[in-house]
Amino acid sequence: MSSFEEALEHLTALLREHDSVKAYQAAEKKMKSLPELSRLAYKMKAYQQDAVLFQRIEKTKAQKEADKQAEKLGKDLDGLPIVEDYRLKMQDASDLLQYVTKTLEDRINEELGND
Numbered sequence: 001m002s003s004f005e006e007a008l009e010h011l012t013a014l015l016r017e018h019d020s021v022k023a024y025q026a027a028e029k030k031m032k033s034l035p036e037l038s039r040l041a042y043k044m045k046a047y048q049q050d051a052v053l054f055q056r057i058e059k060t061k062a063q064k065e066a067d068k069q070a071e072k073l074g075k076d077l078d079g080l081p082i083v084e085d086y087r088l089k090m091q092d093a094s095d096l097l098q099y100v101t102k103t104l105e106d107r108i109n110e111e112l113g114n115d
Helices: 003-017 019-032 035-056 060-078 081-114
Strands: none
Touching (some): 003 019, 003 081, 035 060, 060 081
């Protein structure tokens, strides 16, 4: 195993143990344990797909109704505390990964510029 692969493996292990990543994984597990949320999300996506289909076949009234239903379900889902918590934790983990990626990119560019 190369030193790069070892360093990458070490970084990955550290990221897995970071509080924000663990919190995100716990929130994700909680979300997945509630099948009703998955059902609502599926239903919302179905309405969105219906709206696109109705738009293509120029069924304006049906499209507007499907859009309205999808938007209502989306708002219902967005307002749930578990969904809000999940999104917050996901954003925290995403911010961490973006920070690490940006730091690595800056260091690589710095090293390449110093040669």
